[in-house]
Amino acid sequence: MFTPIVHTIADIRDEVVSARRLGMSIALVPTMGALHEGHASLIRAAGKPSSFVIVSIFVNPTQFGPREDFARYPRTLEADQAVCAAAGANAVFAPTVEEMYPDNSFTFVEVERLGDTLCGSSRPGHFRGVCTVVLKLLNIVQPDVTYFGAKDYQQARIIQQMVRDLNVPVEVNVEPTVREPDGLALSSRNRYLSDEQRAAAPAIYRALLAVRALAKNESNVPRLETALFAELSSIPGARIDYARIVDAETLQPLARLARPAMAAVAVFLGNTRLIDNITLASASG
DSSP, X not given: OOOOEEOSHHXXXXXXXHHHHTTOEEEEEEEOSOOOHHHHHHHHHHOOTTEEEEXXXXXXXXXXXXXXXXXXXOOOHHHHHHHHHXXXXXXXXXXXXXXXXXXXXXXXXXXXXXXXXXHHHHSTTHHHHHHHHHHHHHHHHOOSEEEEEGGGHHXXXXXHHHHHHTTOOOEEEXXXXXXXXXXXXXXXXXXXXXXXXXXXXXXXHHHHHHHHHHHTTOOBHHHHHHHHHHHHHTSTTEEEEEEEEEETTTOOBOSBOOSOEEEEEEEEETTEXXXXXXXXXXXXX
8 A cells, every 4th residue: 555645734724625525534643653553553543544644754843852852853754754654654755844833833732730640740731742743733634533552641631621621622542551561651752762761661661560469468659659659660761751640631649549530641861751651549549
């Protein structure tokens, strides 16, 4: 299967119009490129019968802070096109920064509260950039359904809230995290890891599994967070950004496990920041 690449808003809208004339529904998989099996799984999930699957590839400058890796973020469009084709995507939308943010663009979108914790605390303005670009993509493509991965749980939860609050007529699907055989969550940033860092990285997921096991008999969140921090601290070369347990819906801190919760972590190995998360059940079930 060949997956064409279009670069302009007008061209991708033409693709959508043509697909709808054929009676197809529209599915959007927003990405920043450097595609891997995690992205491919989203594309395959989107590829239901009578669906026209669009993969957007855009390294969004508004979600990067001034000292983050925007300039060196991998841009691999030709390889990404091959991944999209193999996974069954019908079109790739790869706009330029100028196409997405014309001169004199002054409007941004922000979801309060949900973006105040976890990555939002560490990366001020990050989720404002995410929400802005995702809403723009939803307005451009006007899909029936859009797909996100659970590794970026906070991002997906914020997009769900934005779509609900702003009455965007799209279904938001969140698909399970895809992992390497040793447990490391797939990420475009994994390619930055040295051999030593890559060998240490699976311990992040093992730490999350350990806290999930503890939570079967322990509901005190501060104690669980202390245990999680200790597990992560034992990883060679690790620098912990955060290790928190939050309400799965509100993303706010908890004192006890009495409702669905999420253990979420961000860990630096060298200069590479890796995030991961896992769901927790209360000790009482």
